[in-house]
Amino acid sequence: MSVELDKPVADFQAQATSGQQVKLSALKGQQVVLYFYPKDATPGCTTEGMDFSARFEQFKAADTLIFGVSMDSLKKHESFKCKQAFPFELISDEEHQLCEQFGVYQLKKNYGKEYMGIVRSTFLIDKDGVLREEWRNVKVAGHVDKVLEAAEALNKG
Numbered sequence: 001m002s003v004e005l006d007k008p009v010a011d012f013q014a015q016a017t018s019g020q021q022v023k024l025s026a027l028k029g030q031q032v033v034l035y036f037y038p039k040d041a042t043p044g045c046t047t048e049g050m051d052f053s054a055r056f057e058q059f060k061a062a063d064t065l066i067f068g069v070s071m072d073s074l075k076k077h078e079s080f081k082c083k084q085a086f087p088f089e090l091i092s093d094e095e096h097q098l099c100e101q102f103g104v105y106q107l108k109k110n111y112g113k114e115y116m117g118i119v120r121s122t123f124l125i126d127k128d129g130v131l132r133e134e135w136r137n138v139k140v141a142g143h144v145d146k147v148l149e150a151a152e153a154l155n156k157g
């Protein structure tokens with residue numbers, strides 16, 4: 001099952017850094033940004049995470065939680081989060097269930113090779129668990145500012 005704009009997102013539960021269990025239904029009352037990225041400690045993914053970190057307080061002021069999601073292990077996530085000092089949690093989706101729910105686990109091509117992986121994408125879920133914005137095939141530069149703008153606008157509602 002995939003997500004659709006302006007429709008409730010099916011509840012999910014996932015393991016995250018800092019020993020957290022992230023359950024969407026438990027986050028009602030707050031906006032949620034889920035940003036899916038291919039791999040910890042790679043240039044684009046590090047830049048994207050640092051951009052979300054730089055805007056963390058503004059997202060917090062807009063009553064919006066941020067979660068990064070990739071298929072890396074919790075151990076790799078903990079190391080990446082610690083090294084970059086991310087103020088938000090990273091969700092480990094090794095079985096790619098969340099990636100499939102959001103339709104971001106797709107066939108990719110790189111240097112003539114085909115493989116399955118995460119297509120960089122971001123989703124903004126409102127306080128009632130409804131998907132309000134989605135950005136697919138994201139280019140990192142300037143992306144976080146667009147997400148913040150949407151989160152602030154949605155929070156003012």
